[in-house]
Amino acid sequence: MSNYLAIATLTATLQRALQASVQVDVDGARVTTVRPDRLNGASPEVGVNIYLYDILQNNAWRSADLRQRYSDDKYTKRSQTGLDLYYLLSCYGNEVELEPQRLIGSIIRTLNSKSIVTQEMIRETVADSTFTFLADSNLAEQVETIAISPVDLNVEEISKIWSVFFQTPYSLSLAYKVSVILIDSGEIAKKPLPVRNLQRHVTPYQPAIAQIKVLEEKTNLWQTQLTATPLILATSTLLIQGNKLSADNIQVRIGDVKVTPQNVTDRQITLDLFSIPVESLRAGVQSIQVIHPQQRVSSNVVPILLRPTIQEVTVSNLQGRGNDTRSAEITVLVNFTIDKAQQVTLLLTELSLAQFAGYSCDQTKHRRGNSHSITFAISDCLPGTYLVRLLVDGAESLFTVDTDPNSATFEQYIGPVVVIS
Incomplete structure (x- = not known):
């Protein structure tokens, strides 16, 4: 959590990040933080203005502020408030030279590449001599991701x-949300008195999940130092361990x-995901919870990342000849039903040892409902053979690895592939 300077520190951090970018993209551009109706006298001729137009409580953090009390009515932890900040970014400049549109393109590129406000960015802002009034800010110590x-x-x-803004002409603008900022009360929690005697208290029986593991050999095949969560597919068998x-x-x-589940003990549950109809599952982050209906209690909720599996890749409407780049429509069929609200990205990596080309595409076509297939419109793609991956809400499909020791491509990626000729 952070102190009362958190909001101002975040605004200043956004200002510094954008200033470093727009002044390179548009000569003489500056980033300001004033009300839009004061821009005529306070803003530069060319620049971007950041205005905090709304602050809302973060719904996910409302229940986190439910504090337990001691018997003498004192709290066991500090009060905290989770906030979502909404910013209006307006661009100004010479309309003939399309400066506002160039600036807004610079903003989108910058905030897309810096979609996470890092601790280093915050520390550099607090240390900046321009923001001496933020010297006491401790936003960089917040553990929750911004x-x-x-x-x-x-x-x-x-x-x-x-x-x-009364009588203020509209300027080309876009809005961004920054979440979540945690502000604490600053009150020091008081230590309770020593225990003088012990009394029996009846507490509700409740199961608890400690960790989730996967049985498949494929987990060992893909195990890396960066794998912080188990590799889970629709065919996986889960071991839910706890108390x-x-x-x-x-x-x-x-x-x-x-x-x-298939097998249950006091410390472990075996659950075969392939016994669940695949239409009932979704790729991406899913929650797992153990429920005891008769006792009317449930365990803690543990998130897992459920990865999609590509079943087929087809190419249609291919355009381009010779050495020219190609445009086409690539349709990917997966095992899960993908909701129309889920974010999907197609990743292509050239299957070649001599050269490398990679493409990322999130432009979909004809996507009006839930479906097992997604069609992407790609352009400016070199002809060649490409390995295909699909990213669904952060869950990435896996390549097929050649496990035949007698094969020329042993321990190499061999699929799924698509040929763009």
């Missing part, structure tokens, strides 16, 4: 924001589905 994401505003929402897991009629909730 993420920057764009906010889609329609014409009506934009009009409502700009109508607050007090056993009970009558036990259930395991994964995502929105409740299933009966």
Whole structure:
């Protein structure tokens, strides 16, 4: 958590990050932090203005502020408030030379590459001589990740924001959300008095999940130092380990589905994901929880990353000849149903030892509902054979590895592939 300077520190950090970028992309551009209705006298002729137009409590952190009390009505931990900050970024400059549009492109590129506000960025801002008033800020010590994401505003929402500024002409703008900022009360928690005697108290029985493991050999094949979470596919067998897991009629909730596990002991549950209809599962981050219906208690919730599996890749509407780059539509069929609201990205990596080319595409076509197949429109792609990966809400599909020791491609990636001729 951080102190009262957290909001101002974050605004200053955004200002420094954008200033370093826009002044290179558009000569003489500056980044300011004033009200839009004061820009006529306070902003440079060419530049970007950052305005904090809304602050909302973060819903996920509201329950985190439920503090336990001692018997003398004192709290056991400090009060904290989780906040989401909403910024309006407006661009100004010579319309004939399209300076506002060049600036807004620079903003999108910069905040896309710096979508996470790092501790180093915050420390550099606090140490900047321009922001001496932020010297006591401890935002860099916040453990929770601070993420920057764009906010889609329609014409009506934009009009409502700009109508607050009386007689102020509209300027080309876009909005970003920064989440989450944790501000604590600053109160020092008081230590309780020593225990004089022991009294019996009845506490609810509750199972607890300690960790989740996977049985498959493929986990060992893909094991790296960077693998912080188990590698889980739709065909995986999970070992849910913890305490007090056993009970009558036990259930395991994964995502929105409740299933009966295969084997249950007090310290371990075996759950075959392939026994669950694949239509009920979703790729990406899913939650797992152990439920004891008769006792009406549930365990803690543990997140897992469920990876999709590519079943087929096809190419259509291929355009381009000779040495020219190609444009095409690539359709990827996966085992999971992908919701239309899920974020998907196609990754192509050239299958060649002589040269390397890679492409990333998130432009989809004809995506109106939930489906097992996603079509991507690619352009400016060199002809060749490419390994294909699909990223669904951060969950990346796996390559096929050649495990035949007699093969010429032993321990190399061999699929899935697509040929763009």
